[in-house]
Amino acid sequence: MTKPSVAIIGAGMAGLTLARRLSATARVTVFDKSRGTGGRLATRRTETTAFDHGAQYFTIRDSRFHTALEPYLEAGQVQAWAAALMRIGADGASERLADRAPRFVGVPAMTALPKALAEGLDLRLGCQILALQKTGDGWHLATKDRTFGPFDRVVATAPAPQTRQLMPFAAADLEALDGVRMNGCFTLMLTLKEGTLPPAEAAQVEHPVISWIAANHGKPDRDTAPALVVHANNRWADQHLEAPLETVRDSMMAACRTLCADFDWDAVLAIDIHRWRYANVETPLGQPFLLDNGLGLAACGDWCVGNRVEAAFLSATALADVMEPQLAKGC
Ligand code: FAD
Structure with a gap:
């Protein structure tokens, strides 16, 4: 049959x-x-570094998800990301957040997991x-x-x-x-000078423009130049989805400068931005x-x-x- x-x-x-x-x-x-697999499990590469510019990490709460990921955990293609998670308020004040569940990432990039899952499948990219x-x-x-x-x-x-x-x-x-209902998002990808200390390893941000800042090079087995990933606040992103990317980039950079006033923003060597029309699920x-x-x-x-x-x-x-x-x- x-x-x-x-x-x-x-x-x-x-x-x-x-x-x-x-x-x-x-x-x-x-x-x-797309030309690659993964969808919103995405990685953007440059000559010197790489950015997981979609999902930052994932949790493994359900036992079926754990079972399905076991081969990739054993092979090291999925590893825990033990970054110190901070909360940065709109006034720039920060505090350490308690870890509720371990965070996992693809190694050496988020796309390692979809690449491994896609092995042997009949794919038309x-x-x-x-x-x-x-x-x-x-x-x-x-x-x-x-x-x-x-x-x-x-x-x-x-x-x-x-x-x-x-x-x-x-x-x-x-x-x-x-x-x-799905929300949009914008992701800023910032390449930093070698040796630059990031403003945070990973931070949830409570700000009208910015929702997340993370040091991508701090994830496991990233042999890349220092790089920051910054996500926009979903509500703000929805209001600016059709705006020119340069305008969005400038607004997000201005917000970053205010939020992390102590960081040396002159260490930013290159800025890229990505628009996600459908990033997260609201309803x-x-x-x-x-x-x-x-x-x-x-x-x-x-x-x-x-x-x-x-x-x-x-x-x-x-x-x-x-x-x-x-x-x-x-x-
Ligand atoms: P997708 O990954 O969107 O896959 C759908 C695929 O369909 C895409 O590859 C797309 O190219 C393809 N497609 C669409 N239309 C067509 C068409 N007409 N023809 C052919 N192909 C088509 N989740 C977490 O768990 N933790 C996080 O920290 C996190 N942060 C996030 C941050 C951002 C900025 C974004 C964008 C997402 C984040 N998420 C996070 C959400 C997570 O990425 C998604 O929940 C998950 O990846 C969705 O998987 P999916 O297969 O349902 O959809």
């Missing part, structure tokens, strides 16, 4: 988790519009899916210059608004997707996934249940729990 075919849109934590789970029972193809069409033989996925298919099932793991645009779900599922779907067996369509991702890397894993795992036995029966 030929195994059913499944197209997964998105090679982030959710898409890769699902692809690995379904590969035993289905012929799985993963599409991503640089393929932005623009439309889905159903014909007598199944689903066909169109990019700007070609069509892939047919597939028996299609699963979207793109952020909710992009999934909403793409997937021809029934009205009730589209309405549920309309209720999901999740409230159910672990969407699945329409009649249409052969499904969706999962962090936005179903939470706001974190672990939420993306749990959403994909819940969907795999339902789809795996269905696919094993050939449907």
Whole structure:
């Protein structure tokens, strides 16, 4: 019996988790519009350094997530990041925060984890899916210059608004997707002079413009020049999503200078900025996934249940729990 075919849109934590789970029972193809895997588990490299400019770290609270990550923990591709976590107030005053749960990162870069998860999968990178069409033989996925298919099932793991645009779900599922709210973010990436001490190893910032500052080179096994990652406050980012990047950069730098007045800002050698249109989840779907067996369509991702890397894993795992036995029966 030929195994059913499944197209997964998105090679982030959710898409890769699902692809690995379904590969035993289905012929799985993963599409991503980016040139690499990982989605918001992202790393930007320069000549001298690197920045994890999306997720900063992840927690491993659920035992299933721990089990799935065990091989990568053993191989050292995932390691604990024991940075001293600070809280910086809007007035610049700082205090040490208690560690609530260990923080984990990919090693030597955040993308090490998605790269390892993607091993052996049938990946089509640089393929932005623009439309889905159903014909007598199944689903066909169109990019700007070609069509892939047919597939028996299609699963979207793109952020909710992009999934909403793409997937021809029934009205009730589209309405549920309309209720999901995601926030934008901007990430400043600052290359520092060799030997510069960062303002903090990692700091949650309570400020109208800035929410996070971390020394990327302090993460485990980073053999890179000193580098700071600074995230914007989500609410502020949403208000400035369409603003020119130079304006956003200048506002964020001005806020940084005020917040960390004692830091030598002349040590900044280069500044880059990234706009995340859909970074974090404000209002999740409230159910672990969407699945329409009649249409052969499904969706999962962090936005179903939470706001974190672990939420993306749990959403994909819940969907795999339902789809795996269905696919094993050939449907
Ligand atoms: P994604 O990683 O977004 O994957 C979706 C994929 O779909 C992407 O690769 C995208 O390219 C692809 N795609 C979209 N549309 C299409 C299309 N039409 N065709 C083909 N491909 C498409 N989480 C934490 O746990 N801890 C943190 O510290 C943390 N900090 C964060 C900071 C920032 C700035 C950001 C942006 C996120 C942060 N997160 C954090 C959230 C975390 O990164 C996400 O929860 C998680 O990575 C989501 O995984 P996902 O697979 O659901 O979605």
